[in-house]
Amino acid sequence: MDGQRHTIIGYGTLTAVWVALLLLTALTVGITRLELGGYRVLGALVVASLKGGLVIAFFMQMKSEGGLLRLFLLIAVVTLAIFIGFTFFDVLYR
């Protein structure tokens, strides 16, 4: 069967990712202390997406999965984006 584990992610890599995640957490807290107005939410979301990407790629091992799961994840995320985005056709212009 294909798709079986071919790569083992070492402890070192995982720890490095964890450190990066902690730094990004500190960054989010920092960003939202600044006077950025509406960009504050945007900044927080960008950092959160980065963190999410790291978790998915390394902890959830998406990095070593084939294209299929990545495509599926993309479908799910795009679907959610459409659900939220299209609602704003109403909310923004009511």
Place this chain on the structure above:
Amino acid sequence: MEHGGHRDGFAAKLGMWLFLFTEILLFGGLFLLYAVYLRRYPAEFAMGGRQLDWMLGTANSVILLTSSLCAAMGVTALQRDESRRAVGLLCATILCAAGFLAIKYFEWSAKIGHGVYPGSERLKSGPAGESIFFSLYYMTTGIHGLHVIIGAGLLAWISVRVGFGKIPADNLILLENGTLYWHLVDLVWIFIFPLYYLVL
């Protein structure tokens, strides 16, 4: 029942990911409401966010990230046939979960003690947007907390299986799927944290 008589690890993982998508969309509904109401009540949301303790939120973020690290290392350990270490790492994960829930408990009870909970007199007499903010906060963190409890229970059961297990390959699939679920819990929190605690 497995195809060709041997276990299809990829099928199990595919099924798990599909299930995780449903979880993403479940929380997605709540984030949708958050987005809509944030646009309508930006000032009240900032006011609500200021009432949450960002230190506790940050502490919980660190705890969950650490728990995810332990879970991921647990998989690596089992892949290297170090099942004792895997069990130890899983126990650390569960310990983190307990810490997270304890902090959450103190947060909630302090808020409820101040009369801030869905339908409370204080929220009813305050600005509408604030009531919406806290209703969403309780719904989102409540459902998330439920997932933490389920995930910790799942990992506890898996660590018992790994500790006494006889079929390492089966246990690895189980462990991988259990930790996938756990990482999702972390992933959701990564978005909850800035949106509720840091929107000042």
Place this chain on the structure above:
Amino acid sequence: MDKAATAQNSFWNDTGRSGLTAWIFSTDHKRIGLLYLYSTTGFFLAGVILGLILRIELMAPGRTIMDPRTYNALFTLHGVTMIFLFILPGFPGAFGNLVMPIQIGASDVAFPRLNLLSWWLYMAGALIALSSLFTGGGPPDTGWTFYVPFSTRTGTNVTLAVFGVFVIGFSAILTGMNFITTIHRLRAKGMTWGRLPLFTWSLYATAWVQILATPILAITLLLVMAERLLGTGLFDPGRGGDPLMYQHLFWIYSHPAVYIMILPAMGAISDIIPVFSRKPVFGYKMIAFSSVAIAAAGSLVWGHHMFTSGMSDRAVLVFSLLTFIVAIPSAIKVFNWVSTLYKGSISLEAPMLFALSFILLFSIGGLAGLILGAAATDVHVHDTQFVVGHFHYVMFGGTGFAFFAAMHYWLPKFFGRRYREKPAIIAWGLMFTGFNILYFSMKILGMRGMPRRYYDYLPEFADLNLAATVGSWILALGVAMMFVNLVSGLLRGEPFTGNPWGGATLEWSVATPPPTENFAEEPVVTHGPYDFTAAGRR
């Protein structure tokens, strides 16, 4: 039941357990399929009886047999039963389970125990939803849509009903997960995506909708429960909430959900029409593609249920435009079915009659959908009997008739016995006649301004309402006749062996009834699903 089984190793015989436990604890996809078949058709018949009672009340203006509160509770129950207990789980649960694993050459689904769990969750959800009738404030009276603010304020037992539906949603998610994984991982050697039967293709698209849309229903229903139990106020305008957000969330699920209902039906029709035309299906790739396209486009159009809700004009425009896009893949399917019939050697047996009437009724219903999808015309017929006529044409005339076609087409294979042809055709004739009298009257009534869900109406609507009620009796007579004929035929009828219709998909290549493991040895697929010369009639 066991008498029906003729073959020694048929799935009817093989089991370690006996009696009822051999069924309700079986992980065999065929047994689970039959469990779904029995439970969903049972609820369907209950829903038919409820519909008949509603029609009797509407036979004449004013009070006929019940008071308005009972009427509200009954149409809610009719809707909830038909939608959540029959039509959503019906096709994937019953025929998806029975047929799909064999069609792809697998011995079972990818997760047999989850499959059983999803039936159990379905039954548990059904029981919870039904128990709401007898507990708390009594039967819900909100309609199946559970619209706020009424659903959060009514004293009736909405909370429990909504929780039941939540559990059923979980069951649908598990089925979807299972089917996607099965279709990806368990296809037999040679069963490429281009050889996948169109019924399986449609189930694949359906499963995606189940996975991506159902969670939104789950969270919406949880929020309604929280609103009732905790007073969250998220949909309460008095407390800053927005009731329209409920409608958005509800339709984000419920519009894609109508494709959960219709897609497998289209798939079954795509399998049946070539067999009874003795001709390979026309435009295989386009039919397969259009299933996926419908699933995708169907997720973009939920706003067309809200044109008169007070949603922004821009949203009305966007959702109206997008709605027309769904018509394209639907029309692709209809044209391809008709092209398949062209110059075919058509044999008008029962499954084919139901399939042909599906095309007609679905087209009528679908075209009425365009009237509703265009914002300008929708304003006039919104929330009228026209809408009721429209969705009965697509859901009953579409999915319902396709379900009957599938019952006549596939069930003999699994029971090893067949129904009698003549009563089946008479029953079809009664149903087709009664159906059109009933629902076409509704469409005209709606055009003339009769609102839906109303207990009473103006005297000028009396004639057509009487006609509709008489139509409902003819329809019900046909339904009763069809079920009596099917049940008696499948239990005691003529033996059904081999492949009398000459189907070329894999389920026709296995023994009748299929053995527990489906295939004696792992099949190797060498031809397409509609290659009748390669398959041959046996």
